[in-house]
Amino acid sequence: MGDKKIRVLIAKPGLDGHDRGAKIIARSLRDAGMEVIYTGLRRTPQQIVNAALQEDVDVVAISILSGAHNHLLPKIASLLKENGADNILVTAGGVIPEKDFAFLEENGIRGIFTPGTPTNQVVDFIRANVKQ
Amino acid sequence: MQTGYKEHIAKMLDGNIYSLAKVISMAETDPINAGEIMQHIFPHCKPSFIIGITGPPGAGKSSVIFQLARHLSSLNKKVAVLAIDPNSHLTGGALLGDRIRMDDLSDVYIRSIGNQCATGGIAVSAYFVTKILEACKYEFIFIETVGAGQSEIKVKDISDIAMLVLAPGFGDDIQANKAGIMEIGNVFIVNKADKPDSLRLEVELIDMLKSVNEDTDCIHIFRTDCINGNGFDSLIEYLIEESKAKKNKNEHSKIKTQLIELAQSKANKIIENRINSLTDIDTLLDGILSGKTNITDIIDSNVTDI
Amino acid sequence: MNNKDISEKKAAWEENSVAKTLSKYKERKEEFLNGSDIPVNRLYTPMDADSNDYISKLGFPGEYPFTRGVQPTMYRGRFWTMRQYSGFATAKESNERYKFLLTQGQTGISIAFDLPTQIGYDSDDPIAEGEVGKVGVAIDSLHDMEILFNGLPLDKISTSMTINAPAAVLLAMYIAVAEKQGVSMDKLNGTIQNDILKEYAARGTYIFPPAHSMRLITDIFDFASKNMPNFNTISISGYHIREAGSTAAQEVAFTLANGIAYVDAAIKTGLDVDDFAGRLSFFFNSHNDLFEEAAKFRAARRLWAKIMKERFHAKNPRSMMLRFHTQTGGSTLTAQQPDNNIARVTIQTLAAVLGGTQSLHTNSKDEALALPTTESVQIALRTQQIVANESGVCDTIDPLAGSYYVESLTDKIEELAVDYINKIDELGGAVKAIEMGYVQKEIADSAYKYQKEIESGRRIVVGVNKFHVDEPPVEGLLTIDLETERQQIANLKEVMQRRDMAAVSNSLAAIKAAAESDENLMPALIEAVKNYATLGEICNVLRDVFGEYKSVEIL
Structure with missing residues (x-):
């Protein structure tokens, strides 16, 4: 059996236009040997999940800095579950206050990476937690 | 092979997109897997029309595919897109960004693939993916690649028609591509037709093609403009005509190569x-x-x- | 003493004193490079700055080439405008925050709008769900604007609105509110950001494709040149380009390149450069490298002056002046040990002031975590007031001038910026360069390099990759809850029910007609907002006519 590369969907849900972090993570994951699919800006949860399913990704990494995370992230996780894709590792990065971590984790988000996180930490987390 | 693949195949034939994606993943990793999968899906395969699209970065391949897919979808055709991007030689990783421009079509199946497959080469992988899509009754399959490299030429071999997308200001140094240009195919799309230089590009293209091959009757050039959506009606017509004519073509040598x-x-x-x-x-x-x-x-x- | 003497003595110094010290311990780095990859020497001497060129390269404040400042008395006359960007939740809450800031000594208002407003969606649009009031105030109609400015006399305050794609609509609303207060357009003081090119390149809140967006911008230039002589119709921005990861030199280059594109576009519509250029303003960032930043601002002023004079043949000196607002760099602030950010913002404030800014926003310490609380925004404002009143730097103009280092940096940044602008010209201008993804790629490359430098330890961020401590989560952050969204939507429904639907329909039709023709859109927009047509309704009409922009993603 050939070694399947880890496939990661990097998603920007909602109206937030800040993509510096998303692009840096994309390059870092590529440099770590992963196949990275970037959704581009202004995607709805439905579009993100659609892409995740079609691409059979192992990880959905959501980037959000607009404060709408408590609303959008659980929606993405639950849509994945509805489609039988809850094996996909869902992570989040951006401006997310610590007090919201517990709520997000209860709702299917497994790793949350806030400003200042070194990129290799993200890579290691994915490698350690992905289900292939 | 992965346990449960038979269930996925059954679900996929029933219309489940996630299972389709999983089956494609299984086939991609190993031609032996692919062979097993083929046994199961072959009876369901209905021939599709495969359109290879290539061209320099920035010329607008993905936007052109978006417009074509949109049109075909609206005619109730089932459409899929295979977007092939290079894997890094150093790390093996890849940035697969083509689906961004096509993402708004929820009923088009889009799959991004790196060209460095576990084994067998991209053309082999792509072949099996098209077969899987055919089993799911996809009628038009676009395969998008960059440039005119070795692997892209092989991909052209599995396409029924190969189109080169050019645009003014984006790698339109046709002279440099001269050697490879006839290898690509005989359909050329001059995109960004709203730009002033596009007419000049078309003229250059025709001149260059004539210098390579006197007989320009079999060459087709279409001018498109993705921003205003112009030029696609005739291109769609052409593609639909060609898809109907496919059955009558004698393609023995092509199939033998495959x-x-x-x-x-x-x-x-x-x-x-x-x-x-x-x-x-x-x-x-x-x-x-x-x-x-x-x-x-x-x-x-x-x-x-x- | 001439340069030859200095050179000899410097060589001797290096061979003796320096060598001796180096043999005991090395310098901290093998190579000292600043953020723009400019080598930073151990020492700068008169050899590094050509003092013969004082008149042509530096000159005098308020005179071409404006290197030393755009006003003859600068801060000896008046301090910069202390203008804290703020806005959140509903118009009522934002209004209260503005009133608070004005009592605390702020001298101008700066409005932050929420993302749905910035992208032309009403609060009840499905795509706005979860986003209403989060990063700024929600404005759905004139009704919200009226509440926002309740008790704030528009003939006495200066208002800056960070709004781009739908700037024309918000400007129309501002004019309408003023009218109700009995203030005529020509008395209005303020700025709209209205810089769509940087949206495509770095910020992401665009709506329409480039050509139509440029049309909206030139319509505003034209309208304001005739009716609003005291209003800045654009704030050509480098702030966001820098936040997206560019270097200081790129910040200058890409901003000025966009400026060139706007001037070109306006001239093409038939305007004379001196008709509008005096009202162009700029918006820059301020990061931690004190001298690079100060040099950057000076380089930008000198370069823009040259561009306006030599490339566009402006005659009026006002057209050649680069007037700018600065915001301290949000991306430099850390979530770790947030109090440290106060020290960072102080350095950045100093850099902007030494660079001669006309207006300044200082970030609050909790910037990396949430929108600021009243306490933290007060500290940010006090930082400005301390620099202004206690540091002494405002008592003379451009005090860094003549520093061998700073003049050398100023020259170098100008040189690098010119190279980039030439490259962009070769590609066909800023619009083309952005469509090709050239600018975005340069920015992303710089951002990636910066990140790698932090991860390798080459670049230190205190509290993050050095001097790290374990800390408990920060308490007391500002939160916007979903009640805001519910309330805003309820208010919107009420407004929509109370208005004259026939008048709304007619005005929307008039907008459509104007958009499809060459007619200036402003009058139709003003009419529509007065009838309480909503922002979403108006933008949807424009979307139908202009289409929507789909970005080029360069990873």
């Missing part, structure tokens, strides 16, 4: 597996290095039956 390639790919995998599982492999390799063992003896004793 047959040999696929057979080679399977053989390669079997050989690779055999060699990797030789019990005394380290001793043998030491022997070769030290000059005691003749490499051809190992080959003869292990892979002659193929």
